[in-house]
Amino acid sequence: MRFNETACIVIGVSKYEDSGLQQLPGAVVDARGFFETATGGETGVCDLEKSSLLLNPTVQQVRDAIAEYIYESATTNLTIFFAGHGGETKSGYYLACADSEARKLAHSGLSLTDLFQMLNESDSIHVNVVVDACEAGGFAVDIPAISKSFEMGVAGGLSISLLALSSRNQSAGEAIDGSGGFGTKALLNTMLGSIDTGTNKSELSLADVAQLVEIQGGSQIASFWSFNLQGAPSFCRNCYALRHRSAEVFEPPVQGIPVSSNLTQDHREKLWLCYLQISKQVQPRKIYSVLSGILGDLEDNTVGSSVLPGLFESFSHKARESDDAFAPVILTSVFSMVAADIYNAEDLCEYFLRVLAEQLASTLSVLAADLESDTLFLLRGAGGYSEFFSLPQRVTLIAAWALSAVRIHEVVGFEPEPVQRSMRKILACLSRNYAGSFELISERQAPCIVVISALCAAYAEGDWAENHIGCLYHSYFNRRGKVAKNALPSKEVFSFLRHRLSDEDADYEKYCDRPSESLFALLAHYWISEELDIIRYDLSEVDGTVVGTFIPKNYQEFSGEIVSKGNNVYFRFGFEVFTIAELAAFFEQHLKPRVDHACRDTSQHQNCVALVASLVFPDRIPWQIIEDATGSG
């Protein structure tokens, strides 16, 4: 059992006994500077009392110090910083301590493999390793030693983040005025808040810092690796955000409370498979199922809720490698659902929503700029012909996410104005450049229609909704109701498009859903906006068509693959409904009261998670959001 404790071992070696190793006055300066920053209450997260500064130590002294942390202390988050000589030999990468010999580094240096093997002995610990030495990227050759750890992949087990402040073939320089090494200076610059990390978390991970480290003149390139499948990798305080926008800074949930690592081999393998897949494609249903399955197996909820943020740090780091701009957003959405569904933990749920709000703000801001600068941006790197099917859905989904981002900001208490600006730019660009793709082509657009209808009304974008939803509505009739079913497999998309362009009637067996939830959502829009008169004479065109929707018992459990508690309501035109008066009556009597009932005991955060769930898993509609538009909330 471990308790939350963060410490650092800071090593600086300026003086070498071997004349073959040049003296490095800047290394001790670097070590002192890093130690001061890492343990300074306003800048660092390490406990001063528990941390160690080793100046000009021998190899054995360093090994002993690390061993003490691993075997004797209660540290859950350890940072090891080294400034001094380092070099790659035929047998691996070595750090040179005071008693090391240049010609015999493999014999007298501190082996990184050796260090990693020691770390493998630990459990429930996150380790940051930062090396400012020549050829530091060379310790990539020692990384296989990490993967041998039986603790890798275990919930609450070992996790490691590695930052090399020079590449494998580069020297690490230091200033001639003795003010320290270039690499450490750049690192401290970021830690001390000279650069905006773009996040509002109160604490930064090494991954957050590493991506911003720019070493003077580009003479050294930093490399970063992370093997922290889970863990609580706080590295330093987020000085920039705390200084410039303290109102929006939020605390990550407490981590490092007792964690058991008794996950089965099956659990570990599933986590690894999910993790490795993320950079290629975020598969939200798979991640949700694995996480909720594993955490559901844990008897003690507190264990699960302590593991979840750690897993999130690792998974989201991987998601940032994805080519999809929305990968981190989708991933965070899934974690918010797991937190809300499985544990019903408001604080954890709120934490993920705050991270999601942040990610949406930055993702949408970049997207707005890209859409403005490139009229075909959404097709860059896209899949060619398949975009005839995907683009109309992506356009609708982007609009829905942009609008939802504003709502999420409001719910978590962030200033919504900046993301609202991005939302407006995005909607304008979509209208300007993608109006030809405003088309209802899949039932997966149904939740977006409701989100767009309700939130455009709430944020004074009613005209945009009228135009977009109007186009979707007309395309439904133009294509004679041939809208792809929600679960249409990718391999059927081609033949569906051929079917859609043909004169055949809609094939409900193979391609289309009955009842149609998307048509129900379109009609609901005209009811919400009190414009049913517009469609008064269209109802005879859909004679015989069945439309309907699912309304859950409540919105607290709205993310599972099957939402078991709830009811499907539907009607058939030409049987139960002939006129817009009857249509309005159906919405008033059978939709609204049920939605009101489902929303009764749901918190704002849970409603928000349900909204996000319907955008990620589009076979459910967030009807709770119409509360705002109809004014009954």
Add this chain to the structure above:
Amino acid sequence: MGKCPLLSDEDSSEFMRSFAEQVSENTRYLRERYMDPQNVLKFSHGHSWEAPANELGDKKGTLQQHGTETEIRLADITEGRAHVIFDAINQVTQDMHDQMERMMFETMKEATDRTGQVVHAAGRPMPEAMYEMLEKMELPLGKDGELSMPSMFVHPSQSPKIMAELDKAGSEFEQRFELLKEKKKEAARIKEQERLARFERL
């Protein structure tokens, strides 16, 4: 420039797989106008094939690559002109089929030149040339026991002229032709008997 949002590699690759399958299906349909599907062989590996024991000398073949390109205008996508997918399929199918057809006739010409199975029709009545053609050919029996007659491919502009000449040839030519077919059928029956007799039986 940032990353593009909400792309799906799976959707895109599955779509192109379907696209290619449709081209293949269309090409197969066109090919069957010339070639009995019973005579189509399929190999999974290598790039050549060989029937070393073939007594007729049709021993070896190698894979010949056919290729074509198609382009899509991004504006067609943003403007929702989905019919261009199927226009592209037709274009690719036609390109591929034209190449295949050319190769097939070249291969046939090579084979007939090599074996002397060539009939020159220039300066003589077409019915006579057709008679000689049939005379030179060794025709198999179909599953129904009837003679499996060859297909004849002529340029569309020549078709009415040939039909007119055949009509003009009259009943005498028709009788001669039927007799030749009977003779061929009998020869084919004997040949088939001989072929089957080569199996060892109890």
